[in-house]
Amino acid sequence: MRHRLDLAEAMLGEHVHPSSIDGIKREVMDEFAIVLTQMPYVGGAESRMSDFFMRLLGFMAISRVLRRHGVPLSVIGDIERDTYKAQLLTVPEAERLAAGRQFMSPENQAFLREQAEKSHQEQFPEDFVYDFVEPGPGDRFEFGINYKACGFCKFAARHGDKDLLPNICGLDFDAYATRGIHLERTQTLAGGASHCDFRFSRLRSA
Template sequence: MTESVHRFYESNRSAMESSMRHRLDLAETILRERAHLSDIEGIKHEVMAEFDLVLTQLPYVGGSENRMSNFFMRLIGFLAIGRVLRRHGVPLAMIGDIARETLKSQGLAVPEAERLAAGRQFLSPENRALLGKQAVMSMTEDHRKAFPDDFAYEFVEPSPGDNFEFGINYTACGFCKFAAHHGDKEILPSICGLDFDDYATRGIHLERTQTLAGGANHCNFRFSRLKPE
């Protein structure tokens, strides 16, 4: 029996597929010149087919009521890219480089004013309040029972002398759970590596010294405004 895509992701499928195609177009040069792949159109078709499979595997974690749904929708496609490139013999380190450079290019394609406005909104008191509420929700027993494949995290207020505006400690990672379920552990670091450039394109500095994927008991995200160069 063919697995279906959850209706929430199905309703966003067109936008996700468009984003994937854009990424693949941006990755074309590096795939050819550094990964030494010749049939780029064939690779693109293979990735999009793999993405169709990934969508059927993607767990529902609450839809628009949960901010982590957006993280899944924005980044899970890189596991589809990683699976295909791994099958074609591309080294894991290069897969990570391709993912980071592609996401950075995609982020920088957004007008600067729009990107920086998104960064200011992320760091705003209003968003901090929302993050705090969603962090509490993510740790409740009811939520974890309803959405066992979701992230779980704690909101971190800075102490006197800290040089960050706020932090998040992820004690459970949806991407780690997904990778464990579907055999993607070796390409999981390519997802973890996306965070720094992803936030930087929006004017946000991320400091993180450990990850669940790397064996730590939590991922320690710390956010502040990116200083002008």
């Protein structure tokens, strides 16, 4: 989290007074401690979604603090996306692309099918619920996931952060692109749709 804030410092300086930056960074770390106590338990290491919460809920802390300082939500989104991409790119390219190949592998697709079926048991109320999607005739994606319930949406509704959700959703594209994966998504639960339609394919350069 401190690394993220260091990466965000230059962009923060464009939107808040430079003398405020150190105080804002301290506020974010304090808010992050609060977010950690609010983070729901969704199965620990047994659930792939635990990692999503751990990686992305920190941005809720950044968003809350910047919102309090009057930074527009669209600017907050730009800061977070650029910061997240910069952080992801600190991982060596070979390692990132290897992770992308593993995500797209038949073995991982089989794992995702199992996890999708398990999610419908709704063992943990704050968890995600989703379906694995096989490509049909004429489809250009390799596989997809339809999220029917979103842990971030539930978290945001509980803590008054629903206006921050589009920024969290926007982080997904760089998370996959930096690993050589193209994400196509036309709708989200946060935007009022019945589900989030994630569709995955390999970037040609990967």
